Amino acid sequence: MKHIDIRDIMENGAYVGQEATVCGWVRTARDSKNMAFLALNDGTTLNHLQIVVDKATLEMPVAATHLGSALKVVGTVVPAMNGGGVEINAVSIEVLGDCPADYPLQKKFQKLETLREIPHIRVRTNTFNAVLRIRSIMAAALHRYFQENHYTYINTPLLTGSDCEGAGEVFQVTTIGYNTEYKNAEEYYANDFFGKRAGLSVSGQLEGEVAAMGLGKIYTFGPSFRAENSNTPRHVAEFWHIEPEVAFAELPDIIEIAEDMIKYVIRDVMEKCPDELAFFEQRFEKGLREKLQSVVDNDFAIVDYTTAIDQLKASGVKFEYPVEWGLDLQTEHERYITEEIYKKPVFLTNYPKDIKAFYMKQNPDGKTVAATDLLVPGVGEIIGCSEREADYDKLVSAMEARGMNLDDYKDYLDLRKFGSVPHSGFGLGFERIIMYVTGMSNIRDVILYPRTVGNIR
Numbered sequence: 001m002k003h004i005d006i007r008d009i010m011e012n013g014a015y016v017g018q019e020a021t022v023c024g025w026v027r028t029a030r031d032s033k034n035m036a037f038l039a040l041n042d043g044t045t046l047n048h049l050q051i052v053v054d055k056a057t058l059e060m061p062v063a064a065t066h067l068g069s070a071l072k073v074v075g076t077v078v079p080a081m082n083g084g085g086v087e088i089n090a091v092s093i094e095v096l097g098d099c100p101a102d103y104p105l106q107k108k109f110q111k112l113e114t115l116r117e118i119p120h121i122r123v124r125t126n127t128f129n130a131v132l133r134i135r136s137i138m139a140a141a142l143h144r145y146f147q148e149n150h151y152t153y154i155n156t157p158l159l160t161g162s163d164c165e166g167a168g169e170v171f172q173v174t175t176i177g178y179n180t181e182y183k184n185a186e187e188y189y190a191n192d193f194f195g196k197r198a199g200l201s202v203s204g205q206l207e208g209e210v211a212a213m214g215l216g217k218i219y220t221f222g223p224s225f226r227a228e229n230s231n232t233p234r235h236v237a238e239f240w241h242i243e244p245e246v247a248f249a250e251l252p253d254i255i256e257i258a259e260d261m262i263k264y265v266i267r268d269v270m271e272k273c274p275d276e277l278a279f280f281e282q283r284f285e286k287g288l289r290e291k292l293q294s295v296v297d298n299d300f301a302i303v304d305y306t307t308a309i310d311q312l313k314a315s316g317v318k319f320e321y322p323v324e325w326g327l328d329l330q331t332e333h334e335r336y337i338t339e340e341i342y343k344k345p346v347f348l349t350n351y352p353k354d355i356k357a358f359y360m361k362q363n364p365d366g367k368t369v370a371a372t373d374l375l376v377p378g379v380g381e382i383i384g385c386s387e388r389e390a391d392y393d394k395l396v397s398a399m400e401a402r403g404m405n406l407d408d409y410k411d412y413l414d415l416r417k418f419g420s421v422p423h424s425g426f427g428l429g430f431e432r433i434i435m436y437v438t439g440m441s442n443i444r445d446v447i448l449y450p451r452t453v454g455n456i457r
């Protein structure tokens, strides 16, 4: 269907005075005796193109004023009558698809909760138009960042026989349903597709490390799956995960990379999506653009876990969960650190080894590991990061201490046997950084189809 993107018409002055064909959905319609004004949107921009219909010269189909109707309009592009920009004086209107009155988007503003019930329709709102375009721009920026810096893009398996680090969080994959004819679990799994228990990957890290030991710098960008029973505004069961893995990098090096990457992506969104950011600032987060500018302009804080515990204790705040060295931080603590104490992104480093994963490099103090989480105001943790334990014996002892089956990790241990090097990596939750950049406060509103406990369509 030959037509011009509404974005091109609105951004490129060259169309003024020309006849053009546009397609789109009717967002608002004002109809009077002699004239009609239709706001058309085709999804290429947040802005609507005004279609002006002079009823004396054009017989307008009735359905053209129905909210949500799909139209093909031919007309002359002219400077807009009020304000800047352009509009189209229609010479013909074809209704491609009528939209009856039970179309759910009749009101100008709908609650986000209500829209979650209609994921197939909510993409037609300004909010989701903006969220999904920013998501796309950010994905491209992340790829560009890594490609420009000589990282190789790796696709790690989604079906896995090991559970990486996620005890109890793995979705099981099976081709045989419940069946009482098997004597025990062992026999059941032996008869299943892979001949052993299999699941969906919670992280591509272990395979990413394999790739980094040959390619030096790699990154993954794909879905991870977690069967966490946490019904929070920050968790989904299927999220998109960016995981770089870098050989010859220690913790300070990977922290530098993570900060550089975040700033690159934010700069790119600020340059490419000014309309969307203005929209989010107006609707969802006051001061959003100033916040993003300040992230780009300033260094992130780097704070030791032990220091943070002392600061939380000294704060005098009554937290719901206890604050004690050795305990994991809860969202309320993370948010206090980044929102109240530092008021900017914070890399929290050197966590107690017992609350972190087996593969993290053990610090000389024997108590902590070279790990860091990046915490940001409003969202909390967006990155989990560490230097990896590169010493074979230390890694084996950490695994044994956790009762892990070493046979399942033979490949991984081999990496420490054959030319082991210091190396580090991190996982960035794509939806979490989109929340931070857009000011959207619920992760369910930054992904097309959120999967959460008890919710799959």
Ligand code: 4AD
Binding pocket: 202, 203, 204, 205, 226, 228, 234, 235, 236, 237, 239, 241, 243, 244, 381, 382, 383, 384, 385, 386, 425, 426, 427, 428, 429, 430, 431, 432
């Ligand atoms: O901190 P996590 O669990 O780290 C790992 O998976 C490491 N293997 C990463 C690595 O070193 N390669 O997860 C990394 C990030 C979190 O900081 C968070 O942003 C995101 O993944 N994440 C989730 N996002 C949405 N919903 C969930 N259920 C998430 N779980 C983790």
